[in-house]
Amino acid sequence: MKPLLNTLFVNQDTAYLSLDGENIVVLKDDKILGRFPLHNFEQITTFGYIGASPALMKKCAEKNIALNFMTPEGRFMARVIGKTNGNVLLRKEQYRWSDSEDNSLNLAKCFIAGKLYNSKWVLERTKRDHPMRVAVDKLQKAIDHIQEQMQHILAAKDMDELRGIEGKAAVLYFSVFDDMILNQKENFFFKERNKRPPLDNMNCLLSFIYALLANDIASALEGVGLDSYVGFLHRDRPGRQSLAFDMMEEFRPILADRVAVTMVNRKKITENGFIQKENGAVLMTDDARKLVLEAWHTHKEEQITHPFLEEKIKWGLVPHVQAILLARCIRNDLDTYPPFLWK
Known part of the structure; x- marks a missing residue:
């Protein structure tokens, strides 16, 4: 359980939420894990299938406290809100921002700034951790050029x-991506980003993890009442969760790419988990997908100090915190959206 930004996150997947007076009580096997005054929260997000009492749902609806239900893996399931809950106002403001070229550009700059910063630090971390196994000068050259591109964002x-x-920075980053792959080079190499379909094992692995990341971020956005289909950098397209893709940008290097590279380097996944079809497309086996899901959820349980909040939280909660910050920016409670900057 973690109170953050007027939100209570309950990540015990067998916890049951109940009401006691004006307090929310978190129970597990009839034992009280925590008790919190309801007036402290704007929303409650629980990750599990056990649920909440009807009395608590009624009280939350009366007090305009959003009650979000997620699967233990972080997939959005349902949201209990009151009649006068402000989500419709938030979404209307989101649509106005999306229609505004200036507001869209300002938010898009934040997403891209986060992506470039985090891309740079993924390379910095590789250079620092493996100085005897990587081409340090080559990595440093890419880092310096990405830094140059960062300086052009505001202008x-x-x-x-x-x-x-963003495109120039992506070319620089992916030009040295193969250098971060230290083991199993004959089966996991990276020449260029390809998709629909992926044509090699590494691209297949990346595409699958990107899909997991997109689902997690879309759930986080829906949990705070934003429309995950209406974006600012990625424009509207039927069936595309454009806002989720917007926020994904800052997380691709530090979440998806690092999990993929770590699995390969630690030999947590091998070439046996992939099948190449006659048309060249590479598919992942069911067993390989299970391994990736295990690694993904294990990583989400690890602790990180959030750079904006300066509090320790699990990686799995970071998209939810960023979604709250984005909602506050759109409501003009924050001057700008603070992207997640990892170091």
Whole structure:
């Protein structure tokens, strides 16, 4: 259990939420794990299938406290809200921001700044941790060029210019991605990013983890009442969760890419987990997907100090915190959106 930003996160998957007066009580096997005054929270998010008492749901609805139900893996299931809950106002403001070129550009700059910063630090960490096994000068050159692109972000006058900056930085980052792969090079190599379908084991692994990340972020956005289909950097397209893709940008290097590279380097996954079809497409076996899911959920349980909140939280809660911060920015409670900057 973790209170953050007027939100109570309950990550005990067998916990039951009940009401006692004006307090929420968290129970597990009839034992009280925690008791919190309801007036402290704007929303409650629980990760589990056990549920909450009807009395608590009624009280939350009366007090306009959103009650979110997620699976233990973080998939959004349902949301209990009151009649006068402000989510409709938040979404209307989100749509206005999306229609505004200036607001969309300002938010897009935050997402891209986070992506470039985190890409740079993933390379810095590789250079620091494996100085005898990587081409340090090559990595440093890419780091320096990514840093140069970061300095152009604020000056970008429109979305096309910003996308050009992001594209150049992505080419630099992926030009040294293969250098981070230290083991199983004959079966896990990276020449270029390819998808739909992926044409090698590494791209197949990345695509699967990117899908997991997109689902987690979409759930976090829905949990705070934002529309995950209406974005700012990624424009509207039927069936595409554009806002989830926006927020994914800052997390791709530090969550998805690091999990993929770590699994390969530690030989947690091997070439036996992949099948190449006649058309060249590479697919992952069911057993390999299970291994990736295990690694993904294990990583989400690890602790990180959030750079903006300066509090220790689990990696799995970071997208939820960022979604809250984004909602506060759109409501003008924050001057700007603070991207997650990892170091």
